[in-house]
Amino acid sequence: MSKLVIVGSVAFDAIETPFGKTDKILGGAATYIGLSASHFNVDSSIVSVVGGEFPQEYLDLLSNKNIDLSGIEIIKDGKTFFWSGLYHNDMNSRDTLITELNTLADFNPIVPENYRDAEIVMLGNLHPIVQSSVLDQMTTKPKLVILDTMNFWMDSALEDLHNVIKRIDVITINDEEARQLTGEYSLVVAAQKIHKMGPKYVVIKKGEHGALLFHNDNIFSAPALPLAEVFDPTGAGDTFAGGFAGYLAQTGDISFENMKNAIIYGSALASFCVEKFGTERIQNLSKDEVHERLLTFKKLTQFEIELT
Amino acid sequence: MSKLVIVGSVAFDAIETPFGKTDKILGGAATYIGLSASHFNVDSSIVSVVGGEFPQEYLDLLSNKNIDLSGIEIIKDGKTFFWSGLYHNDMNSRDTLITELNTLADFNPIVPENYRDAEIVMLGNLHPIVQSSVLDQMTTKPKLVILDTMNFWMDSALEDLHNVIKRIDVITINDEEARQLTGEYSLVVAAQKIHKMGPKYVVIKKGEHGALLFHNDNIFSAPALPLAEVFDPTGAGDTFAGGFAGYLAQTGDISFENMKNAIIYGSALASFCVEKFGTERIQNLSKDEVHERLLTFKKLTQFEIELT
Numbered sequence A, B: 001m002s003k004l005v006i007v008g009s010v011a012f013d014a015i016e017t018p019f020g021k022t023d024k025i026l027g028g029a030a031t032y033i034g035l036s037a038s039h040f041n042v043d044s045s046i047v048s049v050v051g052g053e054f055p056q057e058y059l060d061l062l063s064n065k066n067i068d069l070s071g072i073e074i075i076k077d078g079k080t081f082f083w084s085g086l087y088h089n090d091m092n093s094r095d096t097l098i099t100e101l102n103t104l105a106d107f108n109p110i111v112p113e114n115y116r117d118a119e120i121v122m123l124g125n126l127h128p129i130v131q132s133s134v135l136d137q138m139t140t141k142p143k144l145v146i147l148d149t150m151n152f153w154m155d156s157a158l159e160d161l162h163n164v165i166k167r168i169d170v171i172t173i174n175d176e177e178a179r180q181l182t183g184e185y186s187l188v189v190a191a192q193k194i195h196k197m198g199p200k201y202v203v204i205k206k207g208e209h210g211a212l213l214f215h216n217d218n219i220f221s222a223p224a225l226p227l228a229e230v231f232d233p234t235g236a237g238d239t240f241a242g243g244f245a246g247y248l249a250q251t252g253d254i255s256f257e258n259m260k261n262a263i264i265y266g267s268a269l270a271s272f273c274v275e276k277f278g279t280e281r282i283q284n285l286s287k288d289e290v291h292e293r294l295l296t297f298k299k300l301t302q303f304e305i306e307l308t
Helices: A029-037 A056-063 A102-106 A128-137 A151-156 A158-165 A175-182 A187-197 A236-251 A256-273 A287-301 B029-037 B056-063 B102-106 B128-137 B151-156 B158-165 B175-182 B187-197 B236-251 B256-273 B287-301
Strands: A003-007 A011-017 A025-027 A043-051 A068-075 A082-087 A094-100 A120-123 A144-148 A170-174 A201-205 A211-215 A218-222 B003-007 B011-017 B025-027 B043-051 B068-075 B082-087 B094-100 B120-123 B144-148 B170-174 B201-205 B211-215 B218-222
Touching: A003 A029, A003 A128, A003 A236, A011 A094, A025 A029, A029 A043, A029 A056, A029 A236, A029 A256, A043 A102, A056 A068, A120 A128, A120 A236, A128 A158, A144 A236, A151 A158, A151 A175, A158 A187, A170 A175, A170 A236, A175 A187, A175 A201, A187 A201, A187 A211, A201 A236, A201 A256, A211 A256, A218 A256, A218 B287, A236 A256, A256 A287, A287 B218, B003 B029, B003 B128, B003 B236, B011 B094, B025 B029, B029 B043, B029 B056, B029 B236, B029 B256, B043 B102, B056 B068, B120 B128, B120 B236, B128 B158, B144 B236, B151 B158, B151 B175, B158 B187, B170 B175, B170 B236, B175 B187, B175 B201, B187 B201, B187 B211, B201 B236, B201 B256, B211 B256, B218 B256, B236 B256, B256 B287
Parallel strands: A003 A043, A003 A120, A011 A082, A043 A068, A120 A144, A144 A170, A170 A201, B003 B043, B003 B120, B011 B082, B043 B068, B120 B144, B144 B170, B170 B201
Antiparallel strands: A011 A025, A082 A094, A201 A211, A211 A218, B011 B025, B082 B094, B201 B211, B211 B218
16 A cells, blocks of 8 residues: 655645635635545555644544644644635635734644655645745655646745745646746647646646646646536635645556546546535545546546547 | 537637737637638538628638638628737636627527538537527437536626527537536546437537547547647637537547547647737648648557556
8 A cells, every 4th residue: 555645735725715704614725635635545644733622523534534643743832824715706816814824833743754765755735845845854765746836936936936846746736826937828839838847747737727747748637527516615726736746646656647537536536626615525435426427527538539 | 511510709819928928810619610620621600790890801712712701790880709818828818808899799590491410510619599599490309419618707697608508419518617517526527417418419518628528438648749839729729629520520430439539630720820910820721731630640649558
């Protein structure tokens, strides 16, 4: 069984959408990545930090999914990272209402000893220096390092971001961020430029329009599942990344052909994530439901053309 | 060989993009549809109107593609429809600089006698009353009627548009227009509402994000080919529609499964259209090039997932 190290936030979220609002609920990039990856046969460990008020119930939820939590530092007199956001009617844009970094502000990630030889490392969205620090701790060169990031770090820590991007194999980024990072409108040209920064594989997430995987001249296009209702998009990108990383860790096959499948698994899991608030849907998801959704993705995209 | 009636504009376009600009060149919805459909084994006839100044060279170009032109009325002392547009840097938005309807303002379409029993009718973007008039002239109920329209008619002739939409089988429409027509943001819900207006099949064009085909609970998602450079998007939607109609006319199979293939053919042809100004690329396109592009679409979308 492959080991998967996941670094990222474990947090409280408060979410408001046109369909309703939540109190402080379980959130954070590493949470979504871990829950999503837990649908695969992998040995995952989350590296993160929370405050003393973080409920044991949430930690139990994660460890019940067989996620190792020895890399989650609990700072007794600290508070957990808190994010609050408001989604607009089209669900494609949101306002951040509150960001309280709290313990995440001075997060010094420590990868547990027995995960420093992990085959797959998933660097969730965090300060690029924190992401680099995780790579520094690996005693064996990982088979695959995947990085997720966002425009915030391009604005505030571009040089650090470039330094970590040099060291990774796969970047997952959304379309606007790919354009910002490269100054190119065409996603094909943007991906070419990102290849030159280091990553051999570039995954561009396009929300309701799916995702593109680039590897040199090879391109794979995965759709998003067209949905009658998007209830809450929070965590969809992280769920996608967790499915992608989890599937690759389970299969141990990091070829382009298998990454296509990983993209489809990630997309399928993300399509569940948005059906309910927060982690609710992704934490209560049966194998049968996942299989059925994968068949839906097949029907959605596969065609049998005869070249006449 | 199936007969395909195409109604739409045959026109002059003057196009400016970040890559350059053209003088008045050959344009018009029916032109693009006809040229695109000419890549299939079909007996097409264009129903349109032009002015006396319309070059014989352009008419010859169309008839050399085996398109019947007996339904193109030439009004000696009239002028041909002229459109001029300016594309912005992102190529997804454009300003219309000039619209001179000219002879198109009083266009009274006459379907040639020997095409009134055509199996497939493609109603290109025109006033919905003109589109209806073509259907009135058919002596045999067509196997399939496809309609393309745009937001302009929703703003100016909504009741007429609803009246023709009732009578058709397939509508092709872009995402914003689908939202405008139905007042629904979700394309799934929008397609459901459009089904209730009449069309059993709804094709939603999403430009660089591909196209969706809806038929009751069945959905097919086709990607657009990710391109390093979009040279001129003019006519891409009509080229898509022409490929869709042409493939269905050639195969005579209007099942949902075969419509998937038609969508892919349309997408492949549209991906050529944008590579050069105007009709240049689509009128000089070999069978081999089309085959190769279809294989590219297969590689772009097909995956072999094992459900473990």
